Amino acid sequence: MELLLALTVGILYAAGLYLLLRRSLVKVIVGLALLTNGANLLIFTAAGLVRGRPPLVEAGENVPQAPFADPVPQALILTAIVIGFGLQAFAMALAYRVYRESGSEDVDSLRTTEDPSISLPKVEAAE
Amino acid sequence: MRFLASLLLVASVFLLWRGHNEPGGGFAGGLMAASAFVLHALALGPDGARRALRVSPLFLIATGLGIALLAALIGVMAGDPILTGHWVTLDTPGAENLKVGTPLLFDAGVYLVVVGVVLNIILPLMEDE
């Protein structure tokens, strides 16, 4: 089981990195999502798998009966999933806005901030 | 539709309530409540959902954060480190020994924040169509 999960983690990282290197903005964001989930699965797998023993305390007891699954990685993953969910939602909204502004989702065409020869628009209301 | 959305809202509060000792909690409950409003928005449009919500999603976030902060500070007022849990036992008819504590208050804050955040993301995207 560990081997299978380890392979899955590897595939998720590899696919995520591959997509990150693509020029399409949508693929980059999907790649980020894959990477995040790969990391979650990595925490889950690396911390050790215990099958069918949730860390729940029986009525009348004070500690769960060993062996039980380590609850800490589950808490970590839960937090990381929540955070990742928020960040990906934001990244998608942002990519959508960029697409609307520039009419392109090719990463190569998003170079206005780096090329000194393209001067920034003069209107910056905030200054 | 109206029936389904109300059912989801009731179920979400139930999830929040049982969250302390059993699976559930503010986050899951909040997501469920948010999905009730999203369902409403899908059926009757985002404007209808905003009307049904009555307050702005950002206001929900502010209230939720405030409640969570309050829950964190109650322990400090009692002289313990921040976030320490405190419980009051209520003896109301029908539910003796009902324990109400700051973790529940904190979870209620989380619930409101989650509803606010999710709607604040989804509603503008729907209005953008």
Add this chain to the structure above:
Amino acid sequence: MSGLVALPLVVMLASSVAALAFLRYPKIQEAIALTGMVALVGAAGWLLAETWDGEILVLQAGNWPAPFGITLVADLFASIMVMLAAIVGLAATMYSVGTIDADRERYGYYPLMNILVLGVCGAFLTGDLFNLYVWFEVLLVASFVIMALGGGRPQMEGALKYVALNLVSSVLFLSGVGLLYAATGTLNMADLSQRVAEAEADGYMTAVAMLFLTAFGIKAAMFPLFFWLPASYHTAPAPVAALFAGLLTKVGVYALIRVFTLIFTTDVGYTHTIILWLSVATMVTGVLGAVSHNDVKRILSFHIISQIGYMTLGLALFTPLALAGSIFYIGHHIIVKTNLFFIAGVIRRLGGSYELVHLGGLARSRPALAALFFIPAFSLSGIPPLSGFFAKFALVRAAAEEGEFVALAFVLGVGLLTLLSMTKIFVEAFLKPASGEAPAAPASPGFWHYAPIGGLAALTLVLGFAAEPFLSAATEAADQLMEPERYIAAVLGEPQ
């Protein structure tokens, strides 16, 4: 007074909630944000006073004992950083009051600024590795939104690059946390320090250390992972750029220093040598980028990178003196760099552009501004007796003592190039005759521009002319970092 540790966080959360509640009333938001920042400076000052003589304050959140619950720790280094964050936050909020447009205010600019500073303070104060990840995400989310708020195309593109690179960094950080937990079964940094020291030296820990180095290296904009910074910072409005430039990369540096003095100290010969050469490369590429540009904000952005190299150099040398130099450098840099971005905003306001070609004549029309620019600019290049000199001097001496003469040569050469590009801005924008392209009636900067600039310049002078107490505080903080036993004992209790 261990509850004090959480006070900065409570203050910031409360003021962001209050500001969020008054979203429709910009004036009230401004007042709340300013009050919150002043209160934060007060709280940070109190914290600093309590930890000044070397005491380490520890708060176990929720009363859960140390290795199990989340611990908040304020040693002197953390207190100094919180103080700096408070000062810069106050200055940026003041500058924002005078400049930020109503659109941004309606979309929650001030609550976001407060949440950003909340995340920064949390990252400085936490004693738990996963909690550090959470604070990082808090500050990142806030910074993402501020970065993208109300901007046109360049700002959106800059924000997108910033977001993408930082998400990758977060994933690497998270992977590192997971692997470390798998090997040690703990996330408390003090506990980790002991467990990692006991672990077998089979390269596993070194590999994990490299994951952390990459993750924090992206956030700190170290070579070769700095490309997101000059692509994004200069697109944001001046107070935002100033706050980001002053604080955000330094959170990465702080995390690097914390992790590589407390946890990963078992294979110093390998890890810290890598950091050394990365630091040198960071310094050199940063300053070369700065010299090759002609836009005030871009030059300043590249200088951030160059100076990150100095800060991590102190970590790489890994002696008390070098770390003291790093800490002093961080303090000096945060104040000076924020101020330079403010001044760049004023220059833009007066001259209508960030391009040096279009600027000129400001020394004649605004002599006070020229003087105010002179102080941080030449402090940045390390001219005595300004604050940058003492920071560089400590690093140079530490490098000489360690026999790293190649690094030493680069430090001095990069200092010279920094001076060159600062002089370039000074000559082009201030001394050169006006180009005639400036707007006929420039929007005159007012109190909210000059107050933060003047305040930070005064702080720079104090750091320079009365460097002694600050240097001794930096030395004490560095001693604490070099003796992690004190940190561990404070967090876990005295060893039985």
